Amino acid sequence: MAVSAPGPPPDLRPADELDAADPLAGFRDEFVHADDEPGFVYLDGNSLGRLPRRAVALASEVVERQWGHRLIRSWNEGWFDLPIRLGDRLAGLVGAGPGEVVLAENTSVCLYKAAVAALGVRPDRTRILTDDLNFPSDVQVLRAAARAAGPEHEVVVVGSDGVHGPLDGLRAALDDRTALVSLSHVAYRSGWSWDLGDVTGMAHDAGALVLWDLSHSVGAVPIDLGAARADLAVGCTYKYLNGGPGSPAFLYVSADLPELTNPVAGWYGSDDPFDFDFNADRAAGATRFLTGTPPVLSAALVGPGLDLVLEAGMDRLRAKSVALTERFLVLADEYLVERGFEVRSPRDADRRGSHVALAHPEARAVGQALIHEESVVPDHRPPDLLRFGFAPLYIRFADVDEAVARMVRVVDSGGADRWREAAPVVP
Amino acid sequence: MAVSAPGPPPDLRPADELDAADPLAGFRDEFVHADDEPGFVYLDGNSLGRLPRRAVALASEVVERQWGHRLIRSWNEGWFDLPIRLGDRLAGLVGAGPGEVVLAENTSVCLYKAAVAALGVRPDRTRILTDDLNFPSDVQVLRAAARAAGPEHEVVVVGSDGVHGPLDGLRAALDDRTALVSLSHVAYRSGWSWDLGDVTGMAHDAGALVLWDLSHSVGAVPIDLGAARADLAVGCTYKYLNGGPGSPAFLYVSADLPELTNPVAGWYGSDDPFDFDFNADRAAGATRFLTGTPPVLSAALVGPGLDLVLEAGMDRLRAKSVALTERFLVLADEYLVERGFEVRSPRDADRRGSHVALAHPEARAVGQALIHEESVVPDHRPPDLLRFGFAPLYIRFADVDEAVARMVRVVDSGGADRWREAAPVVP
Numbered sequence: 001m002a003v004s005a006p007g008p009p010p011d012l013r014p015a016d017e018l019d020a021a022d023p024l025a026g027f028r029d030e031f032v033h034a035d036d037e038p039g040f041v042y043l044d045g046n047s048l049g050r051l052p053r054r055a056v057a058l059a060s061e062v063v064e065r066q067w068g069h070r071l072i073r074s075w076n077e078g079w080f081d082l083p084i085r086l087g088d089r090l091a092g093l094v095g096a097g098p099g100e101v102v103l104a105e106n107t108s109v110c111l112y113k114a115a116v117a118a119l120g121v122r123p124d125r126t127r128i129l130t131d132d133l134n135f136p137s138d139v140q141v142l143r144a145a146a147r148a149a150g151p152e153h154e155v156v157v158v159g160s161d162g163v164h165g166p167l168d169g170l171r172a173a174l175d176d177r178t179a180l181v182s183l184s185h186v187a188y189r190s191g192w193s194w195d196l197g198d199v200t201g202m203a204h205d206a207g208a209l210v211l212w213d214l215s216h217s218v219g220a221v222p223i224d225l226g227a228a229r230a231d232l233a234v235g236c237t238y239k240y241l242n243g244g245p246g247s248p249a250f251l252y253v254s255a256d257l258p259e260l261t262n263p264v265a266g267w268y269g270s271d272d273p274f275d276f277d278f279n280a281d282r283a284a285g286a287t288r289f290l291t292g293t294p295p296v297l298s299a300a301l302v303g304p305g306l307d308l309v310l311e312a313g314m315d316r317l318r319a320k321s322v323a324l325t326e327r328f329l330v331l332a333d334e335y336l337v338e339r340g341f342e343v344r345s346p347r348d349a350d351r352r353g354s355h356v357a358l359a360h361p362e363a364r365a366v367g368q369a370l371i372h373e374e375s376v377v378p379d380h381r382p383p384d385l386l387r388f389g390f391a392p393l394y395i396r397f398a399d400v401d402e403a404v405a406r407m408v409r410v411v412d413s414g415g416a417d418r419w420r421e422a423a424p425v426v427p
Numbered sequence: 428m429a430v431s432a433p434g435p436p437p438d439l440r441p442a443d444e445l446d447a448a449d450p451l452a453g454f455r456d457e458f459v460h461a462d463d464e465p466g467f468v469y470l471d472g473n474s475l476g477r478l479p480r481r482a483v484a485l486a487s488e489v490v491e492r493q494w495g496h497r498l499i500r501s502w503n504e505g506w507f508d509l510p511i512r513l514g515d516r517l518a519g520l521v522g523a524g525p526g527e528v529v530l531a532e533n534t535s536v537c538l539y540k541a542a543v544a545a546l547g548v549r550p551d552r553t554r555i556l557t558d559d560l561n562f563p564s565d566v567q568v569l570r571a572a573a574r575a576a577g578p579e580h581e582v583v584v585v586g587s588d589g590v591h592g593p594l595d596g597l598r599a600a601l602d603d604r605t606a607l608v609s610l611s612h613v614a615y616r617s618g619w620s621w622d623l624g625d626v627t628g629m630a631h632d633a634g635a636l637v638l639w640d641l642s643h644s645v646g647a648v649p650i651d652l653g654a655a656r657a658d659l660a661v662g663c664t665y666k667y668l669n670g671g672p673g674s675p676a677f678l679y680v681s682a683d684l685p686e687l688t689n690p691v692a693g694w695y696g697s698d699d700p701f702d703f704d705f706n707a708d709r710a711a712g713a714t715r716f717l718t719g720t721p722p723v724l725s726a727a728l729v730g731p732g733l734d735l736v737l738e739a740g741m742d743r744l745r746a747k748s749v750a751l752t753e754r755f756l757v758l759a760d761e762y763l764v765e766r767g768f769e770v771r772s773p774r775d776a777d778r779r780g781s782h783v784a785l786a787h788p789e790a791r792a793v794g795q796a797l798i799h800e801e802s803v804v805p806d807h808r809p810p811d812l813l814r815f816g817f818a819p820l821y822i823r824f825a826d827v828d829e830a831v832a833r834m835v836r837v838v839d840s841g842g843a844d845r846w847r848e849a850a851p852v853v854p
Contacts, residue, residue: 032495044499051495059490059724067671068459068478072471072804079672105532106719108693116575137694137719139705144692148543148575157705238720245494245506245723265571266535267564276808278566278584292533292564296672297486298722377499381703
């Protein structure tokens with residue numbers, strides 16, 4: 001490693017050795033890498049995953065042949081059940097069964113449907129529990145679901161230390177008023193990762209249902225919804241699943257809960273949409289939670305990235321992800337803490353997803369300098385965090401070392417001063 | 428015209444003369460036409476519009492450069508406000524002002540948000556009025572909205588004759604229990620077209636709000652939501668707007684109704700999503716009705732088709748659309764009625780959209796024969812309708828004549844017998 005920093009290099013195995021021995025190394029070439037940015041280090045795959053090469057060919061097939069040539073006939077030739085077929089492929093990744101997962105709209109709309117459905121089967125309970133590590137849209141949507149359920153319903157947001165999931169606080173807040181517990185499996189800021197089974201069991205013991213948001217864990221952390229006995233889950237397909245910007249979300253509904261009903265029932269979730277009967281019955285399984293016509297182009301492109309994750313296998317992906325984040329933490333402790341950074345992610349790998357958050361008083365400006373001067377892309381979360389995502393399908397151990405070396409260079413050269421006034425990169 | 432039918436040809440100006448004089452003729456070449464189906468007559472643009480050539484280039488730009496190369500930086504380079512910018516372009520087409528229209532999810536989800544919002548500002552009224560010409564998903568979603576509002580809420584479906592909007596029935600049903608009137612501007616089956624201003628005024632006189640579904644009219648029929656004083660509207664971008672399969676819907680909220688609130692409030696409709704504050708205020712205008720992250724690929728491709736409609740101009744499009752449907756009706760009367768077809772669309776062009784429905788006892792089988800033997804694509808709506816859509820941007824007068832000639836050939840050669848057992852083409 002070429003870190004031009006004071007102090008001895010940590011006792012780490014050389015990155016090139018690790019990359020040479022990486023059983024997943026070949027997957028990097030399954031993604032598009034721009035020729036004109038050879039030193040580009042993309043550490044934001046936790047926000048928007050890279051473009052799979054297979055998706056380029058598929059986009060052309062869907063646009064030019066399926067839409068342009070086959071036109072309406074394509075509905076019969078694969079479009080119609082796309083949300084169901086891709087849902088079934090996703091089910092295999094998250095420990096769900098056939099018919100328990102569908103693609104639909106976006107995470108927030110899916111969360112709304114799931115939360116309202118859950119409140120509907122706990123009519124004597126008025127509370128939704130969540131925590132302040134949850135994604136802001138989730139808290140907003142849970143509040144919307146509470147409003148839909150009635151004036152006496154409320155969302156209780158349990159406070160945390162900003163890094164670790166507030167297990168004790170949740171336990172203390174759980175009581176017979178709690179209809180639903182809804183949490184992000186992996187927290188978008190700190191990367192905290194809940195134990196799905198433990199928390200689900202705790203909520204069930206209190207008579208509540210559980211609704212997981214898997215957006216920041218699916219494709220990065222092994223998930224077994226069946227083993228956890230989870231009731232409901234939603235998640236995002238454009239982060240570690242590499243489905244493309246704003247690709248549709250997924251919604252899991254346990255087959256054990258046929259009494260849950262879709263509060264936004266539309267034709268696509270009826271048992272025969274093309275019968276055009278407004279009195280139609282609802283479809284079975286998670287399909288009953290569909291509402292309107294899916295965005296076919298954005299939905300179809302979920303397939304290639306999902307397939308890559310399935311081919312790589314979650315065990316190997318998780319092992320590499322942990323090795324990458326552990327290495328980053330060792331290097332951060334060695335070179336970055338003395339430069340004003342503070343680790344804001346769990347130290348216990350079992351409780352951490354695939355990204356690491358570092359706080360810095362000039363986080364935004366340092367992030368801008370990294371992007372514009374060093375071609376390293378993390379993201380900034382206000383007020384003071386930089387997140388570094390290590391997508392195990394395409395991030396190399398050498399990228400970890402490079403990122404840290406360039407962070408050292410940026411800070412030591414006064415990069416924050418140069419970018420204090422620049423516009424932030426979102427999201 | 429080469430109709431091999433008995434009886435004299437009707438006294439119509441030759442199609443090739445009309446096509447040669449058509450000021451919109453050049454727009455046909457703005458769309459992709461497959462080389463291997465030279466005689467293909469696509470009369471289903473009212474369900475899925477054709478692929479604009481510009482969309483092919485844009486798809487490649489969005490997938491390969493914006494996603495593949497620019498990655499997360501593209502959110503700052505045009506993705507973030509895509510639903511708002513495209514909404515503003517659409518606003519110009521439907522008589523709305525800047526900030527009154529956004530792209531979001533699909534028509535059904537938008538309808539749900541709009542309907543629940545409307546009920547929220549009429550707390551003392553419990554009824555939603557619609558009619559049985561409305562699209563089945565709309566009726567299902569209105570019922571979902573009624574359920575969300577409370578156990579005493581209900582949807583009243585006014586009966587029609589199956590062709591014409593039941594104006595008298597609506598007027599009779601309107602009373603001080605009516606919170607909302609929601610109708611399809613152009614009915615998906617018969618093509619009936621309501622007078623936006625008259626119906627809106629009638630509902631307002633009764634103290635109700637009005638929510639229009641413009642899916643089957645936008646891009647085919649002039650719309651002035653402002654002049655009509657419409658409260659709310661939704662619509663589809665993949666029919667006459669040629670946005671691509673399942674492209675996002677649009678949602679219009681009158682600037683005169685700031686008291687309406689989005690029942691599915693998520694981060695994308697907050698005033699600063701990238702502040703990541705779950706207590707954020709809502710955005711202004713129709714933006715407050717956004718919820719989650721938009722499907723960027725499907726959303727971006729709405730632009731090219733919308734631009735073509737704006738370039739052609741609604742007055743010219745409407746004039747050609749009326750001429751096309753009038754010609755089809757003349758030919759249908761001359762050649763098709765005696766072959767068992769019955770016109771099920773309004774005869775008055777002012778009350779008709781851009782498609783014509785014909786009933787036939789063997790509609791499904793005749794439709795299959797037209798598609799598979801004659802390369803004419805209408806669509807079938809059970810039990811007995813065939814719909815013929817005349818998208819004025821790319822349908823020629825010669826296509827009208829060809830379609831009728833081939834229908835005659837199919838029926839006279841016993842085509843229904845050959846296709847009675849075939850699977851239907853959806854949707």
